[in-house]
Amino acid sequence: MAFLAPSESLHQAMQQHDLTGNEHGYFVYDLDLLASHLNKLQQQDVVKLWYAVKANPLSKVVETMAQSGIQFDVASRGELAQVLAQNVPSSKVLNTGPAKSKAQIGEFLSVGVNTFVVESINQLRWLQEAAVEQGKSPRALLRVQLRWPEGEKNPLGGNSLTPFGLGTDEWSEITAADFPAVELCGLHIFQWGNMLSNAKMFELWSQMVAPLVSLANAVGFELKVLDLGGGLGVDYLGQGQGIDWQTAVGDLAKIKESAGVEELWLELGRYAVAECGYYVTDIIDCKTNFGEQQLVLAAGINHLLRPAITDQPFPAALLRSATNKKVQSEISESTSDTQHFHIHGPLCTSMDCLGVLPLPADVEVGDKLMFSFAGAYGFTESMPLFLCHEVAAEYVFTEQEGMVCVRAAQPASWYLR
Ligand SMILES: Cc1ncc(COP(=O)(O)O)c(C=O)c1O
Known part of the structure; x- marks a missing residue:
């Protein structure tokens, strides 16, 4: 322990x-400690950080995140309302989650949320329809699930079938040009939670690059953004392991270069708070x-x-x-x-x-x-x-x-x- x-x-x-x-x-949450930790995470220009609000939606935590310049990943109406109630502008919010209905997508768009991680072809269609109806041009990332030869299972699914996004075969059936009101700008992938090894994390990230780059080509859009989700772990069991942030930033710089993207994003939950x-x-x-x-x-x-x-x-x-x-x-x-x-x-x-x-x-x-x-x-x-x-x-x-x-x-x- x-x-x-x-x-x-x-x-x-x-x-x-x-x-x-x-x-x-x-x-009880030590906000001084949180602020100095976030400050350390922000001392780099490799990766843009979002906070996965599900990890802890308390008002004071959201406020401390906002003060550090981190933006917000919300996965429900409740999380959006909580973030907006702390005076976070809706332009600093992205929306993830496998259960986004057409009505919810329309509501988020109408209050100014402009970045969506779409997890199904329906979600992409609904975003296109809502964008046309409201005269807006939201940007979207497709959420992708990959399979690994020796995949393992964990709370986010690992190699098993989950509702979080779609496989590359399924996404390859769409064409970006069929969704002209949506700016398809990137891909999102996040399948392993609570990772404690920099080396393993880097290996997983590295293996994602080639299939994701070819998926963007197949769908017909320029891969500008790669969102690698969360998953940076915390050593609950005292195994003496953990993610070293500087090493992770160095690894992410290599991923960014090999994927050729303009922006790399992480949505941190556990590691942030x-x-x-x-x-x-x-x-x-x-x-x-x-x-x-x-x-x-x-x-x-x-x-x-x-x-x-x-x-x-x-x-x-x-x-x-x-x-x-x-x-x-x-x-x-x-x-x-x-x-x-x-x-x-x-x-x-x-x-x-x-x-x-x-x-x-x-x-x-x-x-x-x-x-x-x-x-x-x-x-x-x-x-x-x-x-x-x-x-x-x-x-x-x-x-x-x-x-x-x-x-x-x-x-x-x-x-x-
Ligand atoms: C879409 C998404 N992003 C980020 C996170 C945060 O993950 P973590 O707490 O492992 O950083 C989660 C957690 O479930 C998630 O579902």
Whole structure:
């Protein structure tokens, strides 16, 4: 496990923060850390960065992204509304997603979204029709799926059949000239998530170039833009691997040159935002069961679903505050040896397990756990409604203002009717 420790001041703020009343779990995002990370990502002129809003659509996160100059990949009406509500101009938005209806495409176009990743021939037709109806000239990238000889499977599909775009044979049946109101400017490809090796990523990107260049020729348009999606990974399992940004930028420069494109794009989710976030919840019960140590938390997959669908726990550490009356010492750090604990949530399913993680052996009721890398695919990827527990709170942290509540925890009566 590789727990990523928060800054000292955020750690102190979390220690002082009591979970009370309706609040049994909260997310906190370190916006100073996020801003400096984004600044590092932007120190290059090889790749244009978009933020995949699905990773974390919180207003303050979107605002911090916008301040860094990164633009926005939205995949639903809700994400578009959230981005526009933070005063992002619609010209800085692109629209991806396999379930774009004709009505949705028309709505996005009418509010000024001008860049679409089309994932089917229907979507391209509907974009053409909406463009004619509205007298607009949107640009579009075709989303492509490729197959590799020794492909593997992962959440984005890898080599398996997915609804994300079409194969080159299917796209080859269209002709760019049949869609005169749409500027076909590029191709989009994204099939592997959470990659942890620069070498492997570069190998995959490299293998995409030849088939994509020939597809653009076959369809009859100039390949000006290549969008390689996201997929830059985070080392949840502490395997000592990870994507080095400078190396990735060097590799991308080679891809850009070999594809002969004017622009290379990435839509970063996890790599942009995971590290700035923490999730904190109470330990409600501790027990030994069949010789194994179990901790039961106030919230589990109702606040943090990802471990149950990927088998990758978020790394965790003990958060012991002086307010835990059962702890005698004023000092809140445990010095005890670690042992492995099965970490469970409150739901009535064995799926509600956040992993088997090493923690200090003296962990006890009243302590809290903090999970790192929870800035991406946390709050909005969870299943908060089951069993009517509370919806988690979300905070942001800066050195200047400390922890500020963006949305308080909400009881089930908030959504139950
Ligand atoms: C179209 C698209 N782009 C970008 C991303 C972001 O991926 P990641 O979080 O791996 O960077 C996703 C995630 O599912 C996606 O669907």
